Amino acid sequence: MTTHADAPAFPVTWKDPADANLTWFRDPMHFPGTATPLTGGFLRECLEPGVAAACATLVSPLLTLRHTAFNGWVYNSPVLAVAPEPGRGRRLSAAQIAAALRRGGRRRGIAERALEIQAALRAPELAAVPSVADAHGLTVRALVNVIAALP
Numbered sequence: 001m002t003t004h005a006d007a008p009a010f011p012v013t014w015k016d017p018a019d020a021n022l023t024w025f026r027d028p029m030h031f032p033g034t035a036t037p038l039t040g041g042f043l044r045e046c047l048e049p050g051v052a053a054a055c056a057t058l059v060s061p062l063l064t065l066r067h068t069a070f071n072g073w074v075y076n077s078p079v080l081a082v083a084p085e086p087g088r089g090r091r092l093s094a095a096q097i098a099a100a101l102r103r104g105g106r107r108r109g110i111a112e113r114a115l116e117i118q119a120a121l122r123a124p125e126l127a128a129v130p131s132v133a134d135a136h137g138l139t140v141r142a143l144v145n146v147i148a149a150l151p
Contacts, residue, residue, distance in 0.1 A: 015044075018136045019077075022077040024068070025077065026075050030074070034072030043074065048064060061081055061100030061101060062081060066079060082096065086126040086127065086133050086136075087133045089121035
């Protein structure tokens with residue numbers, strides 16, 4: 001999880017240390033209030049495998065949608081199929097991102113959203129040591145393959 005230089009410390013213990021390199025968003029649409037630990041476990045253990053399988057079946061621009069909960073608040077992190085590690089994400093053109101959005105079914109605001117996504121992917125917070133980024137990408141792809149193979 002990236003932080004602003006002036007932000008106070010927010011202690012987070014990750015189940016998978018590689019998750020600290022992902023960009024996480026709070027999910028107020030689906031979880032406007034705090035969730036129970038059981039809900040957090042359900043999201044990670046039950047929903048994530050289903051999302052990964054659905055993304056593969058529907059040829060989604062997402063590889064999967066990761067979930068976690070801290071202090072009862074639910075966060076998600078989309079993992080793009082076209083760029084599972086930050087370096088590949090930074091190299092995507094707005095046209096490539098727009099094409100992925102179209103494949104995912106988006107019909108409105110594609111050009112604007114593609115530019116927003118491109119700017120987010122090129123944010124300095126996503127820069128990582130190349131060997132760490134490559135290892136993270138291999139891990140993400142391997143985990144998604146395992147999840148997709150689950151019955």
